[in-house]
Amino acid sequence: MAVSQMALTPAASAADNAEAPKGAAVNVLKAAKACFDNTVEVSGMVLARDETAVRPDRPGLKVAEVMVDAGDTVTAGQNLARLTPPEGGTIMVQAPVAGTILSSTATIGAFASGRGEALFSIIARNEYDLVGLVPSAQIGKLAVNQTARIRIVGAGEVDGKIRRVAPTVEPNSQLGQAFIAINGTARLLVNAFGRAVIKIGQSCGVAVPLTAILYDSDGTVVQVVRAQRIETKRVEIGLMAGGQVEIKDGLAEGEIVVTRAGALLREGDPVRPVMASN
Numbered sequence: 001m002a003v004s005q006m007a008l009t010p011a012a013s014a015a016d017n018a019e020a021p022k023g024a025a026v027n028v029l030k031a032a033k034a035c036f037d038n039t040v041e042v043s044g045m046v047l048a049r050d051e052t053a054v055r056p057d058r059p060g061l062k063v064a065e066v067m068v069d070a071g072d073t074v075t076a077g078q079n080l081a082r083l084t085p086p087e088g089g090t091i092m093v094q095a096p097v098a099g100t101i102l103s104s105t106a107t108i109g110a111f112a113s114g115r116g117e118a119l120f121s122i123i124a125r126n127e128y129d130l131v132g133l134v135p136s137a138q139i140g141k142l143a144v145n146q147t148a149r150i151r152i153v154g155a156g157e158v159d160g161k162i163r164r165v166a167p168t169v170e171p172n173s174q175l176g177q178a179f180i181a182i183n184g185t186a187r188l189l190v191n192a193f194g195r196a197v198i199k200i201g202q203s204c205g206v207a208v209p210l211t212a213i214l215y216d217s218d219g220t221v222v223q224v225v226r227a228q229r230i231e232t233k234r235v236e237i238g239l240m241a242g243g244q245v246e247i248k249d250g251l252a253e254g255e256i257v258v259t260r261a262g263a264l265l266r267e268g269d270p271v272r273p274v275m276a277s278n
Contacts, residue, residue, distance in 0.1 A: 023270030027259045028225055030275075034207035036239035036246050039197050040141055042178055044132030046152060046192045049163075049181070050125070052097050053118035054080060061085055061113065066106045068120070073100050073187075080120055081106050099123045100187060126187060130160060130180040130194045136169045139176040141200050148180050152194040159183045160196060203239055206247045211260045213237060213245060222251060223258040223265055230258070230269040 065082035068074060074095045081093040093112075102121040106112070112119055130150055134142065148160040160180045169176040180196050182188065213235075214221045224231050235250030251257070258265065259276055 023228075023272060025272045025274050026225070026265070027276045028256045028273040029209075029259055031206045031208055031247070031251055031253055031255045031257050033204060033253055034244060034246070035202055035204040036207070036241050036244075037199050038201040038203055038239060039199055040134070040138050042130075042132035042134050042148075042180070042196045042198060044130050044178075044180075044194060044196070046128050046182070046188050046190060046194055047131050048102060048123040048190055049127040049129045050123075051102060052099070052122040052124045054093060054096065054120040054122060055114050055116070055118050056083055056091065056093055056112050057114050058085075058091075059113035059115070061091060061111065063106050063108055063110050063112055063119075064090070066104070066108060068101050068104070070101050070104050073126075074098060074122065083112060093119060095120075095122060097122060097124045099126050102190060123190070126185045128182045128188050128190075129163065130182060130196055132178050132180060132194075132196060133173075133175040134178050136174045136176060139165065139169065139178070142178055142198060143200075146198050146200055148196040148198040150180065150182060150194050150196045152182075152188060153192050155186070155188055155192065158186070162198065203246060205238070206251050206253050207244045208247060208251070208257050209259055210240060210243050210245045212257050214261045214263075221261075222247075223261045224251075225256045225258065225271060225273045228270060228273065230265050230267060230271060232267050 061083040063081055064084045068080050076095055076098045078095045079092050080095055083091045099122040102123050104120050105117050106119040142162060142165050144162050146162045150160045151157050160182045162178060163181040164179040166177040212222050220237050221232050221234050224233055233250055236248045238246035238248040
């Protein structure tokens with residue numbers, strides 16, 4: 001009886017092995033929850049938020065001395081130029097606000113008046129906006145106080161916040177303006193190009209690598225492993241960031257997903273899943 005039992009054992013083991021799938025090894029991971037920022041990108045130019053024009057308050061004055069140049073930082077009340085009236089004496093032109101001299105037309109010997117071209121233009125308080133153009137389809141998503149991350153040519157990245165959104169769009173281009181206040185008092189180059197990424201919301205749900213998504217004529221699918229066999233699931237994708245994509249419908253948290261899906265894997269194929277780190 002003992003001999004008979006030993007003879008049956010190898011046969012039973014072979015039968016068990018025959019039933020187990022012996023397919024290709026595939027990298028998999030568990031679908032996990034993640035949050036994605038919903039953003040709108042805006043391109044535009046850096047402009048002074050408030051340009052303060054400086055002129056004398058009476059006509060017939062001649063510039064006798066210029067004390068600042070464009071690009072200089074000034075304080076409120078600082079002397080900018082000395083003027084002389086026809087009857088003699090001296091009149092000092094002072095900065096009405098602190099900031100940076102944006103431009104100057106003051107030259108010694110030139111006449112100045114309260115109605116002519118401004119002697120100086122000051123970037124008041126060193127405050128800047130990124131004035132960007134936004135397609136009409138997206139401008140409705142923007143609102144005051146939404147935060148932004150701004151990359152400015154020559155100045156790197158800075159934080160910002162929407163200050164104002166124009167109520168109209170240009171009829172031909174269908175572009176509207178968004179005014180994004182740039183945080184801080186760092187000196188920037190007026191008319192420099194910038195690009196802002198504005199956060200308009202956040203969406204949290206199941207996420208998978210972008211490489212796990214397959215596209216076909218009917219939409220998008222992912223390949224999952226169930227009982228060591230491939231199963232194809234149709235999914236609805238949402239936001240993307242950092243090589244990950246949001247799955248809005250069709251996949252549950254914890255399902256085993258093929259990290260790099262491909263046409264060589266078909267429904268029902270046996271595989272040997274190799275778990276990867278999320």
